[in-house]
Amino acid sequence: MILSLNLGENSYDIIVERGALSKIKEHLNLERKVLILTDSGVPSKYSQAVFQASKNGFVYTIKSGEASKSLENYSEIISFMIENSFTRTDAVVSVGGGVVGDLGGFVASTYMRGIDFYNVPTTLLSQLDSSIGGKTAIDFNSVKNVVGAFYQPKRVVIDSDTLKTLDRRQLMAGLCEAIKMAATSSCDLFELIEKSENLENDLDKIIVEGLKIKKDVVEKDPKEKNLRKVLNFGHTIGHAIESASSLGALLHGECVAIGMLPMCALNVRARVENLLKKYELPTESDLSIDVLMSYIQRDKKAKGDKITVIYVEEIGSYEMIDIDLNEMKKYLDGGIL
Numbered sequence: 001m002i003l004s005l006n007l008g009e010n011s012y013d014i015i016v017e018r019g020a021l022s023k024i025k026e027h028l029n030l031e032r033k034v035l036i037l038t039d040s041g042v043p044s045k046y047s048q049a050v051f052q053a054s055k056n057g058f059v060y061t062i063k064s065g066e067a068s069k070s071l072e073n074y075s076e077i078i079s080f081m082i083e084n085s086f087t088r089t090d091a092v093v094s095v096g097g098g099v100v101g102d103l104g105g106f107v108a109s110t111y112m113r114g115i116d117f118y119n120v121p122t123t124l125l126s127q128l129d130s131s132i133g134g135k136t137a138i139d140f141n142s143v144k145n146v147v148g149a150f151y152q153p154k155r156v157v158i159d160s161d162t163l164k165t166l167d168r169r170q171l172m173a174g175l176c177e178a179i180k181m182a183a184t185s186s187c188d189l190f191e192l193i194e195k196s197e198n199l200e201n202d203l204d205k206i207i208v209e210g211l212k213i214k215k216d217v218v219e220k221d222p223k224e225k226n227l228r229k230v231l232n233f234g235h236t237i238g239h240a241i242e243s244a245s246s247l248g249a250l251l252h253g254e255c256v257a258i259g260m261l262p263m264c265a266l267n268v269r270a271r272v273e274n275l276l277k278k279y280e281l282p283t284e285s286d287l288s289i290d291v292l293m294s295y296i297q298r299d300k301k302a303k304g305d306k307i308t309v310i311y312v313e314e315i316g317s318y319e320m321i322d323i324d325l326n327e328m329k330k331y332l333d334g335g336i337l
Contacts, residue, residue: 001208005132005215007222010152014132014215016208020159021046021120025053027157028118032056033090035081037104039064042096043165046122050093058084062100066242066252069099069138071147077107091116091154097123098130098252102145105136109151119153122162124174124203125253128181128210131156133218133231143298144239150223158211160204172279173253175199178210179275180256183268184233185213187316194275230318233310234260237332240295241285250282257281262331264312271315289332297325 003014015027024030034054038047041064051057060080062068092115094104101119108117121131137148163171175193182190189209196202214231221228238259242252250258257276261269261283273283285292299307307328311319323331 003208003211003215005152006219007152010134010222012153012155014156014158014211016158016160016204016211018159018161018204020157021049021162024050024120024157028053028093028155029091029116030054030057030093033084033086034058035060035077035086035090035092035104035107036095037062037077037092037100037107038095039068039097039100041065042100042122046120046162047095050095050120062103064099066099066139066144069103071138071140073103074107074138077103078111081107081111086111086115088112088115091118093118093120095120095122096126097121098126101126101130102135102137102148105134105151105153106138106148109136109149114151117151117153119156121156121158123166124163124171124207125177126174127158127160127163127207128174128177128214129231131158132211132214133228134222142243144243152222158207160207163203168280170251172281173251173257175206175279176253176257176276176281178206179272179279180233180260181210181213181231183260183264183272183312183315184230184310184318185217185316189213190275190315194271194278199279226320229308229320230310233312233318234258234263236296236299236307236309236328237262237292239299240292241287243295244287244291245285254282258283258285260312263309265314268312268315272312289329292332293325293329296328 001016030053033056036047036050036059039062047059092104092108094100119131121127134150134152136151137145140147234256238256242255306322
């Protein structure tokens with residue numbers, strides 16, 4: 001299936017097809033110098049598929065994990081590209097999860113003021129979330145995604161066969177992204193996940209339906225001025241948990257899972273919690289309210305003493321509300337601790 005994300009001159013196609021990686025040359029312009037960014041946790045056969053299809057490819061592998069989305073790695077990649085004479089007509093291809101997608105996109109957005117970027121996400125989380133929309137970033141001083149830019153890829157290729165090599169924990173953490181979007185925007189998708197008896201058989205439909213939700217939001221609000229904030233459901237608290245937790249203790253999707261619950265009405269919270277438990281996702285954190293608030297106050301969605309949050313009163317719909325930071329403590333106290 002091909003989904004087209006319509007953003008005027010920045011429009012691009014999203015290819016969703018099992019086996020697409022085996023014929024990647026048909027989908028991407030690789031007849032040039034190509035930096036293929038991947039990480040140590042991604043099976044090398046995926047980056048090699050792009051390398052073998054490239055006219056002049058360079059595979060650059062970073063260490064797996066959020067810590068690699070750093071200024072140091074960004075600098076080293078830029079230096080590598082300069083040393084290998086990359087020009088404005090060349091390209092960056094990210095092959096892996098959200099870390100290489102965010103980092104690769106930021107590299108492409110800034111190298112010589114912007115070169116072509118392709119995203120080949122290989123985790124469920126990145127296929128549903130960071131693969132489209134143009135958000136690129138690195139972390140700085142322990143603050144997630146604080147340095148970045150909106151920079152749309154030229155094309156996204158999603159091959160759900162790559163999920164066969166994903167461990168169950170990573171897969172479930174990625175599924176949380178679909179649960180998040182369904183809770184705010186689609187009763188049908190929520191029920192599909194809720195009633196699924198064979199998740200593997202339903203994954204392609206879940207991916208496509210999740211992407212349709214995000215595509216619609218991004219088209220209406222490409223730079224998160226207003227509507228696109230709906231995609232941050234669970235992220236305000238989730239990012240705080242992720243930043244405050246010991247490195248690697250919880251995955252991004254697991255943090256978002258916990259972060260959704262305080263932002264739901266009581267009847268919705270019970271339903272979301274049951275669904276999270278069905279897929280072995282966490283529903284609580286042992287971090288103190290004061291620790292979490294220290295990170296929430298630094299959230300880029302905070303303005304003065306208020307912060308914009310997404311609240312779900314009924315499955316399939318949402319409210320965007322501004323609450324006082326002190327009031328956030330009440331949500332935390334009632335939701336996860």
